[in-house]
Amino acid sequence: MPEVRTRPRLASPPHQEKAKNNDSNLQPTKPPPVTKPPGPTTAKPSNELWDKYRLPSNLVPWHYNVTLRPRLTPDASGKYIFTGESSVEFHCAEATNLILIHSHKLTYSPVSNGLLARLTAVNGDTVPGIESVWLQNETQYLVVQLKGDLTKGNYYILETIFEGELADDLGGFYRSEYIENGVTKVIATTQMQPTDARKSFPCFDEPAMKATFDITLIHDLGTVALSNGKEIGTKQIPVDGVTVLETKFERTERMSTYLLAFIVSEFGFIQDNSDDLLVRIFARKPAIAAGQGDYALNKTGPIMKFFEEYYNYSYPLPKSDQIALPDFNAGAMENWGLITYRETALLYDEEYSSNSNKERIATIIAHELAHMWFGNLVTLRWWNDLWLNEGFASYVEYLGAHEAEPTWNVKDLIVLKDVHRVFAVDALASSHPLSSKEEDIQKPAQISELFDAISYSKGASVLRMLSDFLTEDVFKQGLQTYLKAFAFQNTVYTDLWTHLQMAVDATGTALPQSVNNIMNTWVLQMGFPVVTINTATGDVSQKHFLLDPESVVTTPSPYNYEWIVPMRWMKTGAVQGLTWLETKSASIPAMKVTGNDWVLANIDVAGYYRVNYDQANWDKLLNALNTNHEVIPVINRAQLVDDAFNLARAKIIQTVQALETTTYLNNETAYMPWASAINNLDYFYLMFDRSEVYGPMQDYLRKQVTPLFNYYKDLTVNWADVPTGHMDQYNQVNAISLACRTDLQECHELTMTWFRDWMNTGVNKIHPNLRSTVYCNAIAAGGAAEWEFAWDQFQNASIATEAEKIRVALACTKQAWLLNRYLEYTLNPELIRKQDATSSIIYIANNVIGQSLAWDFVRARWSYIFNQYGGGSFSFSNLINGVTERFSTEFELQQLKQFKADNAEVGFGSGTLALDQSIERTVANIKWIAENKNNVLNWFIAESKS
Incomplete structure (x- = not known):
């Protein structure tokens, strides 16, 4: 076990201590309405500093004092508001007569002399007077124009009094609602990332503008206040003739604004104080009482300990709070010391939660805890490097979850969930490189757009490849020195390469080129290669892989779409050494084989690329699958299927050759190959479930899945038991799901019997693992009665994971009128929560009956949907992709x-x-169908009869 070093606290400079001692005791009062800020009313000249989206570097924040008072009941006009006071101490790095500080959707009250801000100098010097103060809405600034210059090197304090709306828009300081014992409860909570701290209080809202924060929350009696820091005291105080609570929090470490959080609720909690770290899980009181926070509490400690050892750095804060919110746009958010989650991402209930729910909780907790160091302690300078932050956490979440649940083999699943998933996006000509230029990412909408599969899943995939070819020990060593060198600071991604190179040099690890040279080929150009191996000659080559080879790539590449490719491979089942492909083509004599020998490259899909072979080698690999498939590692069985189908999409091999990789599946019982096949056959469903290919395709797939269905029927003693293995539990779901999808009569009878038993008795005996697929198939096979029953169950579900399963299944009905009604429900937050609106529309579009209905609905309501849900929603790109996924005609x-x-x-x-x-x-x-339809139809007809 490596030494885990403790970190000395940063000493406070004198001016910070002075600011601390001069804290104002004023409580925020409701400011008078300000329709427009005082100051010049004439149009401001363009191209001024306030017209640019990035802050100038002349002012650097040091410390904030923020007091906020959220109102959990509406005012006379029906609005929920919060009021606040803020003072920010900043350093003047260059003389200037202008203060720009981010502010969005806040109104300000005069602080003194009728002005909306007060400026003082920390050292008591006189300060230039304020000429005018105004809001620059387009670039989201509060602008303070001074009559003279601030002095370079001095520290100043800017004070403001403000008001904002505690809206239900899931951004900034917002409100979430839930019903408990028939009473509606309101929570005030936050989501600052990426650019919404400025909706909560005026701040220098850029990740490099780190500062310390003293947060005070004024809140109603009977509520609990939380923030990043540890609570240092709560007392009753009178405000506006009402007794309220004032909770102060310990000063934070130096941190970015996007990691701030403050929450006021009536939640309950459980805690664990072992290892001198306070870990608390907060949620609705009935959820805590039902033990739904226990799993998260039990797993947080081991995962935290794993990361302390992995990073060789003690967790830098005195507490770790995790809270489950009823309304939350992302899956979770890594606020330092106060991590926020969707209920489905934190709460686990043995009776209702499936093994996939459990895995999601373990991996998301690991993802967010990984950020406590990588992202929070050391933060990327600007959002153009978001991929490194999110890609890293998306990679090591598997390592943390493996520590929590070592029997699951969860580390293997990154191939299905991240590598294969992002290949589909990164093979498009409209993909983008991992790293953007800083100047290309300026506006909040541009920043939000970076939160995509490329940043998360490609980032994870290339970092896993890097860790693999360096070895995990060398990777960790570089990571540890990186974190130590840049603690509480900001970096660019190449700083990590520098530290990894130091580890390579220190350990004597052999690489063909520097870490920087190798990795920049994967980071600075979009896409990935297909590596083609000719086993007759030993010639190996690479080419930019595009799903549509005729698409025009307009994005320039600094490396001409060539990569430095690490290749782990085997020859007829025997693993070979690591081989590198550094050029467009090379001769690798060891890959030349004769007789019955075969080559299989990219073992365990450690590399971020696809592989193609000469026809003879393909035939030998297919023969190996059909005669003794276990001679090929299970991840590579999944890879062969996925590579083949995608090579066929790109017209590199024939589509029927890809289909040949599925013929062995009637002898396969492992999860990953089946999951890979089903994922790829989903495309065939999308393209053909409205055409004459559908029937023969169903016949073939029914024939292939029936042995798997019967295998699990026998293994579980006629469905009475649950398979013991994590992957086996997943594959049982696949067996039932695909059997029902292909109209295996026994499967329909099974799911309808279970569902009707629930309807008739009111007791749900369906195992949580199987509920999603049983609900969907029973609702699809049933009519209005089944749908209405499920809708009632959804409305009354008190467990978030159960509600989620039903919400998805409601989109499975074949009744168009029910789907249309469901679409209307998605825009009513009292029926479908705002956080779930876009995904519900996507689920409806996934249904062949609902596809055109959802598309018509989105087109007709676009302006409303966009204004209500589109501003900074991470899921908005998913909506457009989801409703158009089946599109395959000129019309x-x-x-x-x-x-x-x-x-x-x-x-x-x-x-x-x-x-x-x-x-x-x-x-x-459109092209693919024109080229493949007849061949595919004939193949399915022939194979379903063989």
């Missing part, structure tokens, strides 16, 4: 282009890139 392509033209003025926000990708994908789908 649909024209509709899509028309939609883009019709709504150009409304805009598409974080879905802008997704719209272009949808058009590109539709063009590719």
